[in-house]
Amino acid sequence: MLDVALVSLIQDMSEKAGVEGTIQYWARVGESLAKRMGKEAYMGWPSFNVALREGRTAFSIEGDVTALTDLAITDSDGDVVGYIYALKECVFVPTILRIRYSVGEVPKADQAVAEEYNSSIRDTAVCNFCVIHQRFREEVSKNITVGDQPLECSQLAARGFTGETKIAEDSLRKIGINPEYVRSLLRNYTCVYAILMRGARLRGEEVEE
Amino acid sequence: MNEKDERGTTLIEDNPLVDVAAYLFLEDIADKQGAAGMNTYLMSLASSLAKSMPEEEYSTWEDFLEALRKGESIISSFEVVKTRTENCMITQECPFARGWLEYTQRIGSFSNVHYDVADYYNSNVKPGAINTCCIIHQTFRSAAAERIKVAGKTVKYAQIAAIWSDGVKRIAPDEWLPILLDKAKITKTELNMILRNNTDIFVLYLE
Numbered sequence: 001m002l003d004v005a006l007v008s009l010i011q012d013m014s015e016k017a018g019v020e021g022t023i024q025y026w027a028r029v030g031e032s033l034a035k036r037m038g039k040e041a042y043m044g045w046p047s048f049n050v051a052l053r054e055g056r057t058a059f060s061i062e063g064d065v066t067a068l069t070d071l072a073i074t075d076s077d078g079d080v081v082g083y084i085y086a087l088k089e090c091v092f093v094p095t096i097l098r099i100r101y102s103v104g105e106v107p108k109a110d111q112a113v114a115e116e117y118n119s120s121i122r123d124t125a126v127c128n129f130c131v132i133h134q135r136f137r138e139e140v141s142k143n144i145t146v147g148d149q150p151l152e153c154s155q156l157a158a159r160g161f162t163g164e165t166k167i168a169e170d171s172l173r174k175i176g177i178n179p180e181y182v183r184s185l186l187r188n189y190t191c192v193y194a195i196l197m198r199g200a201r202l203r204g205e206e207v208e209e
Numbered sequence: 210m211n212e213k214d215e216r217g218t219t220l221i222e223d224n225p226l227v228d229v230a231a232y233l234f235l236e237d238i239a240d241k242q243g244a245a246g247m248n249t250y251l252m253s254l255a256s257s258l259a260k261s262m263p264e265e266e267y268s269t270w271e272d273f274l275e276a277l278r279k280g281e282s283i284i285s286s287f288e289v290v291k292t293r294t295e296n297c298m299i300t301q302e303c304p305f306a307r308g309w310l311e312y313t314q315r316i317g318s319f320s321n322v323h324y325d326v327a328d329y330y331n332s333n334v335k336p337g338a339i340n341t342c343c344i345i346h347q348t349f350r351s352a353a354a355e356r357i358k359v360a361g362k363t364v365k366y367a368q369i370a371a372i373w374s375d376g377v378k379r380i381a382p383d384e385w386l387p388i389l390l391d392k393a394k395i396t397k398t399e400l401n402m403i404l405r406n407n408t409d410i411f412v413l414y415l416e
Contacts, residue, residue: 001345002228002231002232002342003227003228003231005255008257008261009254009257025234028237032236033226036317037315089224092227094223095223098221101221102287136226136230
């Protein structure tokens with residue numbers, strides 16, 4: 001109920017504070033959520049991936065996240081510095097369905113916020129809620145270490161409720177993953193992202209140079 | 210777990226991340242506007258939600274109760290409502306409890322501001338809230354009831370009691386309780402019995 005009430009506010013907030021204001025609000029909520037969840041430390045990637053599978057990491061709040069362990073990200077020396085992760089169901093989908101059955105239509109501001117985010121910040125949002133959870137992942141990864149190395153998160157792809165997709169080709173190039181492969185992942189998952197060691201020298205970056 | 214209404218359909222569960230994000234958003238508002246400002250905000254949030262939903266009309270009270278039990282009424286859009294008597298309504302599961310549980314599991318104790326704002330609501334609006342969720346819930350029900358007409362008359366709502374996931378109870382003040390129990394057609398003993406395994410008890414009636 002709280003989620004539907006909140007969405008009914010998006011239109012009002014966007015009219016009063018502008019869609020830029022809504023983006024700032026949502027980004028602050030994502031940051032605040034990440035900060036409140038505290039720090040985590042793992043010995044290595046296997047222990048992080050097990051914790052993720054068992055729903056023990058901060059990332060697990062989003063729902064059913066799968067570590068695609070066949071998609072390891074390697075650095076210029078060939079060492080594994082991260083993996084690709086995929087969320088089964090977008091966190092916003094249940095809310096969209098609940099709005100459909102209670103209020104009727106998702107406010108137009110939902111797409112307006114996503115479009116503004118795509119043009120002013122990063123072209124990766126399929127709905128207004130992407131602002132919260134993409135920022136949440138960026139911030140939460142700063143609080144987690146794997147083998148004493150802090151992490152960073154990079155948004156790779158998302159599929160919206162009506163089937164539209166966003167693929168972050170620049171980010172995929174850096175980690176050396178074919179965009180078409182990630183597009184095929186969107187058949188089974190709604191959101192794909194990479195978690196990797198911050199500052200790692202990636203093979204894709206080397207190729208670009 | 211999802212509850213089922215009498216028709217056998219299942220309520221769609223919200224994602225806890227969205228709920229926790231909403232709680233944090235409300236805390237952000239409270240930091241800026243204080244308890245009074247947040248209370249106003251919550252009440253307007255709940256009222257505008259109810260107003261965005263379609264109005265309803267029924268020929269008889271029985272038709273309305275049937276719609277309520279089947280999950281077809283605005284009042285039962287977000288939760289399963291059971292009818293103890295023709296005026297006494299009960300809910301077994303609070304729609305806010307899942308988000309609260311996720312918050313307490315992932316973040317820690319529920320921020321005190323949620324209780325401070327409820328204190329403000331209890332002393333300045335109506336004495337019935339345990340925390341901010343109750344303000345939204347009760348204001349929503351009140352605004353939703355105003356959108357329902359039975360035989361041309363507007364439905365009225367009054368809160369009798371609420372019990373939160375941690376066992377904290379809030380029962381209507383002693384001077385109001387006999388009137389509300391009379392309208393609900395239950396006794397005080399029955400009220401206490403209902404409170405054992407339910408979360409909210411309220412009365413819907415026509416004047």
